[in-house]
Amino acid sequence: MKHIDKVADMAAVSGRLASEEKSIGFVPTMGYLHEGHLALVEEARKENDIVIMSIFVNPAQFGPGEDFDSYPRDLERDAALAEKAGVDILFHPSPEEMYPQKSDIRIMPGKQADVLCGASRPGHFDGVLKVITKLFHLTRPERAYFGQKDAQQLAIIETFVRDYNFPVEIRRVPTVREKDGLAKSSRNVRLTPAERQEAPSIYEALRKGSRMLRETGDADRALKIVRDGLALIPGGKTDYAEILEYPSLRPLTAESQEAIVAAAVQFSGARLIDNILVAMDDKTC
Amino acid sequence: MKHIDKVADMAAVSGRLASEEKSIGFVPTMGYLHEGHLALVEEARKENDIVIMSIFVNPAQFGPGEDFDSYPRDLERDAALAEKAGVDILFHPSPEEMYPQKSDIRIMPGKQADVLCGASRPGHFDGVLKVITKLFHLTRPERAYFGQKDAQQLAIIETFVRDYNFPVEIRRVPTVREKDGLAKSSRNVRLTPAERQEAPSIYEALRKGSRMLRETGDADRALKIVRDGLALIPGGKTDYAEILEYPSLRPLTAESQEAIVAAAVQFSGARLIDNILVAMDDKTC
Missing domain, CATH: 3.30.1300.10 (Pantoate-beta-alanine ligase, C-terminal domain)
Known part of the structure; x- marks a missing residue:
């Protein structure tokens, strides 16, 4: 498994793969992997030549007072799990790599973002659409894999991809649960x-x-x-x-x-x- | 020269070209071509295997009371000029093709859009960023060519491409003028x-x-x-x-x-x- 932590390297590698007719399956995550993430990798593994996973705790989607600093992180463990699951490329940029300068161009989801989690997390889905756009452009996937557990995120991303003609197919993967029914998180x-x-x-x-x-x-x-x-x-x-x-x-x-x-x-x-x-x-x- | 007027066809063709290692140079226009546009094609022709030109008078970037309806259009003449200039693929979708459903996801440029033309054309650059995102995703260019005449548009698109990691190089082309100095438009x-x-x-x-x-x-x-x-x-x-x-x-x-x-x-x-x-x-x- 190849590790990439620079944006320029990721762009160069995905550009090369695109021209080699390799289909890329992309699994975006915030790390601290569990079986829910590994189910996404499993699906991606079946359908693509190359599986890229990103691990990036995206500051743009956390509001003030939310748990950005305390969000659990363990890159070493994640890398071992990803490799075992069949990930080919693990992309784990720093926040400084992803946001090297302040940007005031925003992507604003519409009414889909005003309900459910969006009602109490203003700006959250702006941050999600920002990072997903950047990650799609950097990894150039043919298919991208999202868990049904984050159903609002999935719905907004499906709408965004359709309305903005991203050349990527969004694949929904069912929620993985503990034996007692609790959704993995x-x-x-x-x-x-x-x-x-x-x-x-x-x-x-x-x-x-x-x-x-x-x-x-x-x-x-x-x-x-x-x-x-x-x-x-x-x-x-x-x-x-x-x-x-x-x-x-x-x-x-x-x-x-x-x-x-x-x-x-x-x-x-x-x-x-x-x-x-x-x-x-x-x-x- | 190949004519394409369906979004799905354009996406399929650019996807195939990307996997064939053909570099694509893209020239977005609103048609009614003049030497300014042809200078963009000339640059694109020098640097790429395939030149795609789009002709699309984008309703999303015209405000109420602006000249969307009266904007000059002449596809037949444009097609002849484009072919002569060396365009390989002319993409001229209808507004219904480009906007098949109402979308309330918006891309909002920041302060760069509040001055110059943006001051008197609220929402204009939202519409520009929307259509450029869609066109970039549909044509997958390695390089895209813009005239220096629309300097604010060029500046905003350069910032957008940088901040959102679009895999495209923006090329600035100098303004083409009439003999008496008037910028071609x-x-x-x-x-x-x-x-x-x-x-x-x-x-x-x-x-x-x-x-x-x-x-x-x-x-x-x-x-x-x-x-x-x-x-x-x-x-x-x-x-x-x-x-x-x-x-x-x-x-x-x-x-x-x-x-x-x-x-x-x-x-x-x-x-x-x-x-x-x-x-x-x-x-x-």
Whole structure:
């Protein structure tokens, strides 16, 4: 596995690969890898000649008071996991490499960014679109792999890629979970033992709500079930619980084909998110 | 010369060329070609295997009340000129092809867009960055060619390409002029005969101001000369006349290495812009 930490080197290598007719699969991450990331690599490995993974904790997508400084990092362990999973090139630039000068050109996502996580993280998705644009330009992938767990990020990136004609195919990969249902996340290590016991209740509440939505099509009742379930978590405060059309993230209508049932819960040392997608097309008959 | 009018076809062709190790030179235009555009093709022809020209009058960069509908168009004549100049692929999509759905993801240029033309054309450079991003992604050029005449556009695109790591080299091509000094522009056809006689005074005023700036380094005196010269044009109203640092478009300082002396003049049926770049580095000693 090749290590690259300079932007110019990454650009040169991807340019060379593009002209050699090698298909590139790209897995962007913020590191502290878990099985969710490795599932992305596995998919990329199947479909491409070369797999590039980036590890970059992107300051532009953290707000003031958010956990940029305390976000977990372990490059040595990550590199070993990435190599074992079949990554060919690990790109881990410094913030100074990625942002060598102050830039006041911004990419502003639209209304898709005003709901769910975006409602309490103003500017977060601006930062995501900035870094994704830079990383796509530096790695020139044919396909890029994103986890369904960050469903809003995935929806916004899919829209961005479509509206701006990026020559890259976005591949959705299902959320990887612990045995007890908790979605894998780099932030799970910051839960206290008691919180770790309670955290699977997020998925449990989403599952119950999803079942109600699937069976009855009644989003209000389904959402109440989710909220009631989350309210029972002693150590976690519900940040949001919503049911929306996916991937537009607009209110659900009779024409909606897919819905997202999503929640965020704040624990003492970590804010966890999770979601379930529900196919709605069979509700029209 | 190959004609392409579908976005999907353009993406497929550029993808194939990229994998064949063909270098692509890209010349984006709004059509109604003149020698200024052909000078861009000439440069592109020298440096690349394949030259792609786009002709697209981009609705996103015209404001309400601007001349989108009346902007001159003549695809047949343009195609003949492009082919003769050595263009390999002419990409001329419809607005519906380029904007098949409403998109509310915006790219917002920063302070560089608040001066010169940007001051009186709010949102104009948002539209420019949107279409340039789409065109770069669709044509995948190694080099893209821009005229120095649209100096603010060039400065903003250079900054954008740098800050967002586009894998494309931006090439500046000097302004092509009529014998009497008037900068070539597709909008010149909309001048009345009397205005056409007066229009070279724009360049004349910029030249006198530039000479003063070059000889004395005194931007205030230089700017007064420009403004006085423009005020003498009977049929034209000065929209702006400015001297700024280039390409930052910030106020000139003792450290500035290059200055732009720029003006816009509104005639009855056309608003004309022009500029001169002045090297300032020899002023520090």
